[in-house]
Amino acid sequence: MTASPRRAEAGDRPLLAALAGLTLVAFLASLAVGYVRLDLVAALDDAIHGRDSLAALALVELRLPRAALGAAVGFSLGLAGAATQGLLRNPLADPGVVGVSGGAAFGAVVAFYSGLAAALPLALPLGGVAGAAVAAIALYALSGRGAGTMTLILAGVTINSFAGALTALALNLSPNPYAATEIMFWLMGSLADRSLPHLYLAGPLTLVGWALMLSAAPALDALSLGEDTAQSLGFDLRRLRARLIAGSALAVGAAVAVSGAIGFVGLVVPHLLRPLVGHRPGRLLLMSGFGGAIALLVADVAARLIPVHPELKLGVITALIGAPFLFGLIDRMRREG
Amino acid sequence: MFSDATRRARVATRPLIGRASRATFRHNGGRGGRTAARLCALALAALASVSSPALAKPHRIVSLNQCADELILRLADRDAIASVTWLSQDPREANMAAAAAGLPANDGLAEQALAYKPDLVLVGAFTDPATVALLRRVGAPVVELDVPETLDGVRRQIRAVAAAVGEPARGEALVAELDRRLAAVEALVDASRPPLRAIVLRPGGFTVGPGSLIDEIMRRAGMINLAARLDVGAYPQLPLETLVMLDADVAIVDDEGFAAPALAEQALAHPVLAALSRRITFAPLPSRLWTCPGPALADAARVLAEAGEATRRARAEK
Numbered sequence: 001m002t003a004s005p006r007r008a009e010a011g012d013r014p015l016l017a018a019l020a021g022l023t024l025v026a027f028l029a030s031l032a033v034g035y036v037r038l039d040l041v042a043a044l045d046d047a048i049h050g051r052d053s054l055a056a057l058a059l060v061e062l063r064l065p066r067a068a069l070g071a072a073v074g075f076s077l078g079l080a081g082a083a084t085q086g087l088l089r090n091p092l093a094d095p096g097v098v099g100v101s102g103g104a105a106f107g108a109v110v111a112f113y114s115g116l117a118a119a120l121p122l123a124l125p126l127g128g129v130a131g132a133a134v135a136a137i138a139l140y141a142l143s144g145r146g147a148g149t150m151t152l153i154l155a156g157v158t159i160n161s162f163a164g165a166l167t168a169l170a171l172n173l174s175p176n177p178y179a180a181t182e183i184m185f186w187l188m189g190s191l192a193d194r195s196l197p198h199l200y201l202a203g204p205l206t207l208v209g210w211a212l213m214l215s216a217a218p219a220l221d222a223l224s225l226g227e228d229t230a231q232s233l234g235f236d237l238r239r240l241r242a243r244l245i246a247g248s249a250l251a252v253g254a255a256v257a258v259s260g261a262i263g264f265v266g267l268v269v270p271h272l273l274r275p276l277v278g279h280r281p282g283r284l285l286l287m288s289g290f291g292g293a294i295a296l297l298v299a300d301v302a303a304r305l306i307p308v309h310p311e312l313k314l315g316v317i318t319a320l321i322g323a324p325f326l327f328g329l330i331d332r333m334r335r336e337g
Numbered sequence: 338m339f340s341d342a343t344r345r346a347r348v349a350t351r352p353l354i355g356r357a358s359r360a361t362f363r364h365n366g367g368r369g370g371r372t373a374a375r376l377c378a379l380a381l382a383a384l385a386s387v388s389s390p391a392l393a394k395p396h397r398i399v400s401l402n403q404c405a406d407e408l409i410l411r412l413a414d415r416d417a418i419a420s421v422t423w424l425s426q427d428p429r430e431a432n433m434a435a436a437a438a439g440l441p442a443n444d445g446l447a448e449q450a451l452a453y454k455p456d457l458v459l460v461g462a463f464t465d466p467a468t469v470a471l472l473r474r475v476g477a478p479v480v481e482l483d484v485p486e487t488l489d490g491v492r493r494q495i496r497a498v499a500a501a502v503g504e505p506a507r508g509e510a511l512v513a514e515l516d517r518r519l520a521a522v523e524a525l526v527d528a529s530r531p532p533l534r535a536i537v538l539r540p541g542g543f544t545v546g547p548g549s550l551i552d553e554i555m556r557r558a559g560m561i562n563l564a565a566r567l568d569v570g571a572y573p574q575l576p577l578e579t580l581v582m583l584d585a586d587v588a589i590v591d592d593e594g595f596a597a598p599a600l601a602e603q604a605l606a607h608p609v610l611a612a613l614s615r616r617i618t619f620a621p622l623p624s625r626l627w628t629c630p631g632p633a634l635a636d637a638a639r640v641l642a643e644a645g646e647a648t649r650r651a652r653a654e655k
Contacts, residue, residue: 034576034578035557035576035578035579036578036579036581036582038578038582052615054581054582054584054613054616055582057581057612057613058581058582058609061581061607061608061609061612062577062578062581062609063578083413103585112600113598113599114597115598117598148365166451170341174597174599175595175596176541176595176596176597176598176599176604177345177595177596178343178541178595178599178600178601179342179597179599180341180343180602181541181601182341182600184597185600192576193542193576193577193604193607194586195609196608197608209407219533234571267449308549309574310574311576319499
C-alpha cells in the first residue's frame with residue numbers, strides 16, 4: 001500500500017514536468033502580450049539596472065503582477081477544485097459551483113467598500129478568506145458527508161445566489177456611485193491593471209492554502225477507497241476535512257479578493273487531467289494546480305487579444321469554454337446514473 | 338431609499354462611465370436638431386419679451402439636471418427657483434453648492450417636479466425619457482438641455498437658458514464673463530511654443546476623446562489631447578500600460594474624490610502612476626469645474642494652463 005503511491009509519484013514526474021513547463025510558457029506569453037508593443041529584453045535590462053524607462057515600468061509594475069497573479073489565481077482554483085472534488089467525492093464540487101468563490105467575493109467586497117482595506121490592506125484578502133470559509137462551512141453543514149449530487153448542488157446554488165445577492169446589496173449601499181458598476185468585476189473576475197501590492201497581499205495566504213491542500217494528498221487517495229478504509233489506514237477524517245476547507249478557503253479567498261470570482265477553472269481542469277493520473281485524487285492535486293494556472297493564463301492572454309474593449313472579464317471567457325463542458329458532464333452523469 | 342448611484346444617474350449630466358461625450362455626440366444628430374429648434378423658439382420668445390412685458394417670467398422653475406441647476410442658480414432670481422437636484426447641494430460636486438443650499442432638492446423624479454406646479458422644468462439629455470414624456474403629457478413646460486461639445490455650444494446653452502428663465506441680459510453678462518476669463522487664461526499661454534502632450538485620466542481608466550468640450554479646453558490651455566491619436570472608440574477606456582507608454586507630458590487627473598472607496602478610483606492610485614509621476618506632471622482637476630457649461634470652464638482652463646507652465650519650468654530646470 002505504501003510502495004505503490006511512491007511508484008506512481010515517480011511516474012508522474014514527466015507529466016508534472018510537462019505541466020510546469022507549459023505553465024512557464026503561458027506565463028511568458030502573458031508577459032509578452034498586451035496593448036502596447038514592449039521590447040521585453042530591453043525592458044528587463046532597464047529594470048535590472050534600475051534605469052527608469054517607461055518599458056521597464058510597464059513590465060515590472062503592470063505585466064509582471066498580471067502574469068504572476070494569473071498563475072497564482074489559476075493554480076489556486078485548479079488545486080481547490082481537485083481538493084473539493086476529492087473531499088466530497090463528487091465531480092461537480094468546484095469552488096465556483098458550490099458558492100465558495102461567491103462567498104469570498106462578498107467577504108472581499110465588504111472589506112473593500114467599507115473602507116477597512118484602505119486602513120489595513122491585509123483586510124482585503126482576509127475578508128475574502130473569511131467569506132470563503134463561511135461559505136465552505138455552510139456548504140458542508142447543508143449537504144453533509146457523503147451527500148448525493150443533488151443535495152450538494154442544491155446547497156451550492158443556494159449559497160451562490162445568496163452570496164451574489166449580498167454582494168449586489170453591499171455594492172448598492174456604498175455611497176460611492178462607482179461601486180454599483182463594479183459588480184461585474186466581483187462576479188466575473190479580471191486581472192486588468194492589477195498591481196504588485198495585490199500580489200504581496202494575496203501571496204502568503206495563498207501559499208499557506210496550497211501547502212494545506214497538497215499535504216492532504218495521501219489522505220485523499222485513501223478516502224477514495226471509502227471512509228472506513230481511510231480510517232482503518234490511520235487517517236483522521238475530521239482533520240482532513242478541516243485541512244481541506246481551510247486550505248481552499250485561504251487559496252480561493254485570497255485569489256477572489258484580488259481578481260474577482262472566476263468560474264469553471266476548478267471544475268474543468270481536474271476533469272481533463274483525471275484520466276491521466278489513474279483517477280487518484282491525491283495525485284490529481286498538484287497537476288490540477290498547474291493545469292489551472294495554464295488555463296487562467298491562457299484565458300487572460302485571450303482577454304487581451306480578443307478585440308473587444310473594454311476587455312472581456314475572465315469569467316466570461318472561462319464560462320464560454322467551461323459551460324459546454326459542464327453540459328457534457330451532466331449529460332454523461334445522467335446516462336450513467 | 339434609493340442607492341446613491343441610482344439617484345445620481347437620474348440627475349447627473351454625464352453618465353459616470355466615460356461614454357458621455359461620444360454618445361451624446363452621436364445622438365445629437367437626431368435629438369440636437371429638435372432641441373436647437375426648441376431653443377431657437379425660446380430665444381425668439383425671449384427677444385419678444387423684451388418689448389412685450391406681457392410674456393411673464395417663469396417663477397416656479399424646477400431643474401431635474403445638475404447642469405441646468407448651475408445655470409438657473411446663476412441666471413434666475415432665487416425666488417423663482419422651486420427646486421434643484423440633490424447633487425447640486427454637494428460642494429464637492431457642484432460649483433454653486435452655496436447658492437443651492439436651502440432650496441428644496443429633488444431626485445430627478447417627475448412626480449417631485451409636478452409637486453411644485455412648475456411653470457418651467459429643465460431636464461438634461463440623459464434624463465429618463467419616461468420622466469420627460471410624463472412631464473410633457475401633463476402639460477408642464479419642459480426645456481431639454483444637451484451636453485455641449487464646444488465652447489460655442491456652451492455660449493448657446495447659456496443664452497438659451499437665460500431666455501427660458503426670462504433673463505436674457507444676465508445670459509449675455511454670463512457669456513461675457515466666461516469669455517473674459519478665458520481670454521485671461523489665453524494670455525498665460527504662449528502660443529508660439531509647441532503644445533504640451535496631455536491625456537485625461539478619469540476613475541476606472543477612462544479618458545476623454547477628441548471632439549469634446551474638454552478637448553477644446555485643453556487646447557485653450559496650450560495642450561493637445563493624446564487620446565485623439567489613439568483609437569479609443571466609443572468607450573474611451575485606457576489600459577494603464579497604454580497610458581504609461583504614451584509618454585505624455587501631463588496627465589490630467591479628473592477625480593471626483595468620493596469619501597468611500599471604489600475600484601474605479603483605486604486605478605488612479607496604482608503604483609505605476611506614482612512611479613510615472615517622476616517623469617510626467619500629474620495635474621489634479623476637480624471634475625465639477627468642467628462638468629457643466631459656465632464660467633467654471635475658464636477655471637478649469639486656468640488650472641491646466643498653470644500646470645502646463647509648472648511643467649515647462651520643471652523641464653527647463655532639468
